[in-house]
Amino acid sequence: MTRADEGEMIPDLEAILRRWIAAIPPGRVTTCGALAELLGDRQAARWVGTWLVEHAHTEDCPCHRVVRAGGRLGRSRLGEEVQRDRLQREGVELLPEGVPEEALVHAPELASLLGIQEEDRPLRQLRTIQEEMRKKVVMTPLSSDPKDCAGVDVSYRGDWAVAVYCRVSWPGGDKLYETSIVERARFPYITSYLAFRELSPMIAVLKKAAREDQLADVIAVDGSGLLHPRGIGIASHLGVVIDRPTIGITKTLLCGHVEEKELPPGGTSPVEWEGHHLGVVLRSQRGHAQPVFLSVGHRIDVEGCIRVVRPLFAQHRLPEPIYWADRLSRAIARQLK
Known part of the structure; x- marks a missing residue:
């Protein structure tokens, strides 16, 4: 495990998977779903399958012992034919549809084979961290209008994460400052665990901006705030860590209910989650056809989110600080080898 800048322990899921797969005895196989369940969340099955296809493979790698749901072959980086051959050589009698149930x-x-207890499951441990962080989120009106607002976003190229911070004036939206950092990604993308992937590079780029006295009054984050299955999206998690007002901005809704209706330019519609009004769907006042979703991050309320973000749209779907952070991070990532 490695220690992220926010002071929490981040599990090395790839190392954990390698160790677990190596413990599967020859002649037996497991599934992506079973491994995800051991990690602590069935939602991780998609990442397990992706990792099997993309991981750095060695001659002694036993990845052929992991199959699809129901015993179907085809998730090993070796390819289905090589996987079939290796399993047969280990004594697995394959059926036309794949691996028999007894294998x-x-x-x-x-x-039981690995000696894993409930408390050992890494994603369950991360959920416990999220639950504790959620208790620290403060939803409150801003004490005054900001003089500036910044956007922070992260893009990827292979194992590298590019975090960009862009500060603009408020309410004018003029770009005042931008900076970036590049570091290795420490955690994979798994739905609802984005903070453990992006918090480290975001904090690194914010620290860089702070050293140059460029921290904005409000930070807009490309990600969810309280509109998150456990009420602690990346915008809220980051806000608690840096103790600064944050707003979550996304193009899609991770969770919550919103009334289906056409919005006029600049219009909003409330988003409810578990009986609470935690965000809005907002259409640019410049009239962009596709809206965005705002959610409370930390030390702000819904009305504050709307007031801060609404003036910051230009000709794009995203407000200016997020638009520029997204654009620059992608440009830098494309240049990485």
Whole structure:
């Protein structure tokens, strides 16, 4: 595990997977879903499958012992034919549809084989961190209008993360400052765990801006705030860590209910989640056809989110600080080798 800048322990999921797969005895196989369950969340099954296809493979790698749901072949980086050959050489009698049920090691048996207890599951541990962070979120009106607002976003090229911070004037939206950092990504993309992937590069670029006295009064984040399955999206997590007002801005809604209706330019519609008004869908007052979703991050309320963001649209779907942070981070990522 490595220590991220926010002071929390981030598990090395790739190393954990390699260790677990190596413990599967020859002649037995497991599934992406079973491994995800051991990690602590079935939502991680998609990442496990992606990792199997893309991981750095070695001659002694036992990745052929992981199959799709129901025992179907095809997730190994080796390819289906090589996977079939290796399993047969280990004594697995394959059926036309894949691996027979008796060869499968399901999650409970695999947990027993590896000696994994409930408290050992890394994603469950991260959820506990999120639950504790959620208790620290403050939803309150801004004490005064900001003089500036910044956007922060992260783009990727392979294992590298590019974080960009862009500060603009408020309410004018004129670009005042931008900076970036590049560092290795420490955690994969798994739905609802984005903070553990992006918090480290975001904090690094904010520290760089702070050293140059460029921290804005409000930070807009490309990601969810309280509109998150556990109420602690990246915008809220970051806000608590830096103790500064933050706003979550996304193009899609991670969770919550919004009334289906056509918005006029500059119009909003409330987004409810678990009985609370935590955000809005907002259409640019310049009339862009596609709206965005705002959610409370930290030390701000819904009305404050609207007041800060609404003047910052130009000709783009995203408000200016997020638009420029997104554009520059992508440009830098494309240049990386």
